[in-house]
Amino acid sequence: MSLERLLRGQGGSWLTASGPAADVVVSSRVRLARNLRRHPFPPRLTPAEAQRVVDEVRGALARLGPGPGGRLELVELQALTPLERQVLVERHLISPQHAASELPAALAVDEREGLSLMVNEEEHLRLQSLAPGLQLQAAWEAADRLDDALAEQLDFAFDERLGYLTTCPSNTGTGLRVSAMMHLPALVHSNQAGDLASALARVGVVVRGIYGEGSKAHGNLFQVSNQITLGRSEGELLESLEAVVRQLVERERGARELLYREHRVELEDRVGRAYGILTHAYAISSEEALALLSTLRLGVDLQLLPQVRPEVCNELMVAVGAAGVQYRAGRPLEPAERDVRRAAMIRERLASRQAPRAPRGEA
Amino acid sequence: MLCQRCGERPATVHVTRIVNGVKTEIHLCPACAESSEMALFAPSPFSIHNLLGGLLHPQPEAGRAQAELRCPACGTTYEEFARTSFLGCETCYTAFAPQLEPLLRRIQGADRHRGKRPVAPGRREQAAAGGTAPAPDGASAGESLAELRRQLDEAVRQEEYERAALLRDRIRALEGRDPAGRGAG
Numbered sequence: 307m308s309l310e311r312l313l314r315g316q317g318g319s320w321l322t323a324s325g326p327a328a329d330v331v332v333s334s335r336v337r338l339a340r341n342l343r344r345h346p347f348p349p350r351l352t353p354a355e356a357q358r359v360v361d362e363v364r365g366a367l368a369r370l371g372p373g374p375g376g377r378l379e380l381v382e383l384q385a386l387t388p389l390e391r392q393v394l395v396e397r398h399l400i401s402p403q404h405a406a407s408e409l410p411a412a413l414a415v416d417e418r419e420g421l422s423l424m425v426n427e428e429e430h431l432r433l434q435s436l437a438p439g440l441q442l443q444a445a446w447e448a449a450d451r452l453d454d455a456l457a458e459q460l461d462f463a464f465d466e467r468l469g470y471l472t473t474c475p476s477n478t479g480t481g482l483r484v485s486a487m488m489h490l491p492a493l494v495h496s497n498q499a500g501d502l503a504s505a506l507a508r509v510g511v512v513v514r515g516i517y518g519e520g521s522k523a524h525g526n527l528f529q530v531s532n533q534i535t536l537g538r539s540e541g542e543l544l545e546s547l548e549a550v551v552r553q554l555v556e557r558e559r560g561a562r563e564l565l566y567r568e569h570r571v572e573l574e575d576r577v578g579r580a581y582g583i584l585t586h587a588y589a590i591s592s593e594e595a596l597a598l599l600s601t602l603r604l605g606v607d608l609q610l611l612p613q614v615r616p617e618v619c620n621e622l623m624v625a626v627g628a629a630g631v632q633y634r635a636g637r638p639l640e641p642a643e644r645d646v647r648r649a650a651m652i653r654e655r656l657a658s659r660q661a662p663r664a665p666r667g668e669a
Numbered sequence: 670m671l672c673q674r675c676g677e678r679p680a681t682v683h684v685t686r687i688v689n690g691v692k693t694e695i696h697l698c699p700a701c702a703e704s705s706e707m708a709l710f711a712p713s714p715f716s717i718h719n720l721l722g723g724l725l726h727p728q729p730e731a732g733r734a735q736a737e738l739r740c741p742a743c744g745t746t747y748e749e750f751a752r753t754s755f756l757g758c759e760t761c762y763t764a765f766a767p768q769l770e771p772l773l774r775r776i777q778g779a780d781r782h783r784g785k786r787p788v789a790p791g792r793r794e795q796a797a798a799g800g801t802a803p804a805p806d807g808a809s810a811g812e813s814l815a816e817l818r819r820q821l822d823e824a825v826r827q828e829e830y831e832r833a834a835l836l837r838d839r840i841r842a843l844e845g846r847d848p849a850g851r852g853a854g
């Protein structure tokens with residue numbers, strides 16, 4: 307896949323709003339931390355050694371057959387502008403930390419953006435597998451297969467007692483981070499989210515707002531993930547997180563039902579207003595857009611807005627970021643100009659009767 | 670008290686956190702508290718790094734001896750590790766083993782890996798020859814009996830009996846004998 311297509315595209319196959327429990331779980335993600343033997347870990351790499359790590363990984367990928375989502379194509383971050391890197395952050399393909407890397411670093415990604423690999427982030431390798439909806443097991447199986455295929459080519463730092471050796475001891479052991487991106491508007495609306503998060507912290511589950519630089523969870527989107535990586539098998543870690551996610555799904559659905567039953571007029575009013583603003587605004591900040599898209603998505607899930615398709619909400623939630631808007635414009639923009647472009651993009655996308663995702667980039 | 674994150678400004682934000690029954694106090698200055706990755710929920714407001722930073726700070730008495738520890742392979746000192754929570758290379762795990770193992774027990778609640786293992790070299794050749802060798806049910810991928818027996822021999826030779834016991838159990842499981850029925854000790 308060309309870089310151009312990756313950057314201009316409408317996002318990965320994990321945005322399709324399909325899969326089990328897709329009304330609450332946007333996507334399932336599995337990350338595996340791996341390091342190569344006989345190379346210092348990333349914080350200790352010199353530029354030359356970092357480049358050798360990138361080259362070794364490139365060589366290993368070249369010997370790998372294509373997976374279900376096509377071949378993993380490697381892009382060196384040094385070849386990208388800061389804006390292009392930021393687009394990849396907004397698409398959840400690299401982390402902000404990875405985008406800021408001054409050492410040789412790379413991203414490898416398949417065509418569906420289901421499997422990807424960060425090279426020289428906090429660890430030498432971070433395999434990532436994404437699937438739409440609640441499909442932690444499927445995401446794990448894909449990551450596991452890629453991990454095995456890579457282990458046949460690369461020598462991973464591994465210890466019999468401690469498992470996979472990682473830069474940060476919080477990843478040691480399985481190196482496995484399982485997470486679900488959840489849309490929890492009704493739990494936030496009914497002020498239950500805080501209590502749940504503190505209860506979850508006690509059982510080793512971390513809840514973070516995503517998109518937020520600060521404390522706020524823009525768009526009511528949360529990343530729910532395991533904190534512990536050592537002492538339990540991958541299967542146990544997956545199962546326990548899945549159990550927590552299922553409970554959250556039930557709670558969110560319960561809260562939505564209650565909202566629908568007892569505050570129907572208020573709810574319909576909010577959804578209608580959100581749709582009105584999104585389809586008619588001429589300038590909108592990413593923060594406001596995310597908040598309104600969250601309300602819109604809730605309305606879609608409660609079947610209050612038959613004219614809007616859920617995957618359009620998902621795509622827009624990813625596309626409204628500052629970098630994406632500027633990349634589409636083809637140049638850096640002042641914030642005020644960005645807000646105008648963003649509003650236009652949202653109006654167009656919502657007015658287009660939501661034809662199925664076009665295979666090519668936008669016009 | 671100084672901020673645990675920047676070590677410069679006085680700490681005025683104090684958070685108590687309980688993870689797996691382990692109580693941790695975090696002390697930050699207002700600037701670091703503001704800029705740290707605040708999750709939106711007060712009870713778990715800090716990322717694992719900040720939490721680790723707090724746990725890793727050498728105790729004043731033990732500090733001097735620990736600060737002089739240095740990894741022979743990459744040159745990382747224990748003091749640097751305590752400050753950044755980053756290890757420099759795989760050998761750091763050996764160099765800092767006495768400090769690292771209690772730390773892992775505190776942050777992870779365990780100090781023994783129970784997950785998968787990298788594909789063994791034996792299987793690499795099979796894979797290269799186009800063969801498939803699915804792991805037996807319940808075993809990690811690539812875990813072959815021959816490889817495990819080799820490791821068991823090595824563990825016994827090096828008098829690592831705990832590891833040997835684990836390997837023995839894994840071999841029995843692979844051979845279809847249930848190690849669970851025998852009790853742990």
Ligand SMILES: [Zn+2]
Pocket residue numbers: 672673674675676677678697698699700701702
């Ligand atoms: Zn500070």
Ligand SMILES: [Zn+2]
Pocket residue numbers: 740741742743744745756757758759760761762
């Ligand atoms: Zn080292």
